[in-house]
Amino acid sequence: MAQSRRQLLKAGVASAAVAAASALGSVAWAASGQPIRILVGFPPGGGSDAIARLLAEKLKDELGGVTVLVDNRPGAGGQIAAQQLKAAPADGHTLFLTHDHTISILPQVVKKPGFDPQQDFVPVAGFATFVNALAVSSQTPAKNLAEYVQWLKGGAKRGTIGIPAPASTPEFLVKILAEQTKLDLVAAPYRGSAPMLADMLGNQIPAGIGSVQDFMENHKAGKLRVIGVLGEKRQLSMPEVPTMLEQGIKGFEDLPYYGIYAPKGTPQAFVDRFSAAIAKVLQQRDVYAQLTALGLTVGYMNPSQLAAREAAYTKVWTGIIQRSGFQPQ
Structure with a gap:
């Protein structure tokens, strides 16, 4: 019985801490009067841009009315946007929505990318894999x-x-x-x-x-x-299309991911609040339906889960890139 009480007490303290962090994040955003900026490394009209705009619209309500803007910084496969994130103040007002290429691939194929995901970024939330x-x-x-x-x-x-x-x-x-x-x-x-x-x-x-x-x-x-x-299964959005594996081509099975990152040093309260907001937005039926219709497999990843997904994917592609003989440019 005493053990149960201690466990309940710990759970209550943890819940209170999360609630306090969320409240702190919301108050700080509202007090600053500044919008939250989501950097996207590709031009308007593409898949990443459409995803970012959908999430930005929904996050505004989830974050208590704070304006959330999409800031397209296209070029070099997301490299320019990533450099912008590194240079941004770590105050919770700048985030970066990107997929595997910028985080897991670019640092391996460019000699001087101008950023290091491990040193310069903080994982905030993953929200989907795709093929x-x-x-x-x-x-x-x-x-x-x-x-x-x-x-x-x-x-x-x-x-x-x-x-x-x-x-x-x-x-x-x-x-x-x-x-x-x-x-x-x-x-x-x-x-x-x-x-x-x-x-x-x-x-x-x-x-x-x-x-x-x-x-x-x-x-x-x-x-x-x-x-x-790609992948091991046909896509629900286009079930008539066979996988590459079904057609005799191997090596296309590992699935890339989408995630959101903040500059290193961003207060944990902001990271926690935004990550929690992403989790809630993904539970909305219309958001889930629209992301699925875009060919995504929706699934929330907390910061540690996103970091683990990033590490695993990077390891797979390190081997592929090395075997290809590609030399960083």
């Missing part, structure tokens, strides 16, 4: 991977595949695909998924690799075709 996909333009006749490979063999200039950023996960996926199909494939880097999609829709480029959410709308509208998804 990349291979899609073809409307004038590329292939309806599956086998047909795409056969089509590639019919013309030497057909093997260009668009990617949203140089030295990104999609670039290494192009290398894996080239190795396993024994074809000469070339990755064509863009500054984000939006310009890549524009060229695919205009039939300026025959294929592209990007996130499922980048291709979802145009796939359903018949303006392009997704012919393979």
Whole structure:
């Protein structure tokens, strides 16, 4: 009985501490009069931008009416936005919404990225994993991977595949695909998924690799075709599309993630308050439905869980990058 009382007392103290931290965060944000800025390293119109704007709108209410703005800082695969986060005051007013590329890949492929996620950032919350996909333009006749490979063999200039950023996960996926199909494939880097999609829709480029959410709308509208998804399971949002594994291509199974980060030194009260707000927003049915419709697998990760996911994913891709022979630029 005494043990139970002690456990209840500890639980009550912990709950009170969380509540106090949340209240402190809300009061400080309201008192400052400053908006919360969410940096996004890609231009408007892409998947990351759409996700950030959805969450920003909902977070305003969850944080007691504090204005939450999306600040697009596109370029270099999120590197510019990451540098902006590092330089921002650690006062809880600047955050960075990004996926695996900027956190787990960029520091391995760029000699001087201008930031170190381990030293300069604090994990705040993870909110989803997602899958990349291979899609073809409307004038590329292939309806599956086998047909795409056969089509590639019919013309030497057909093997260009668009990617949203140089030295990104999609670039290494192009290398894996080239190795396993024994074809000469070339990755064509863009500054984000939006310009890549524009060229695919205009039939300026025959294929592209990007996130499922980048291709979802145009796939359903018949303006392009997704012919393979990564991961071990088909996607609920497009169950008719087989996985790359089903089509004989291995090495596409590990799933990238989305997370939110703050500058190192941000008070824990702000981190806890914002992380808790993300958790509540994700429980809203319309948010869950909209994120799922974008091809995300929604799932809240607290700061320590996000850090663990980041570490595991980075380890997998360290091996892939090293085996590819890629030299940091």
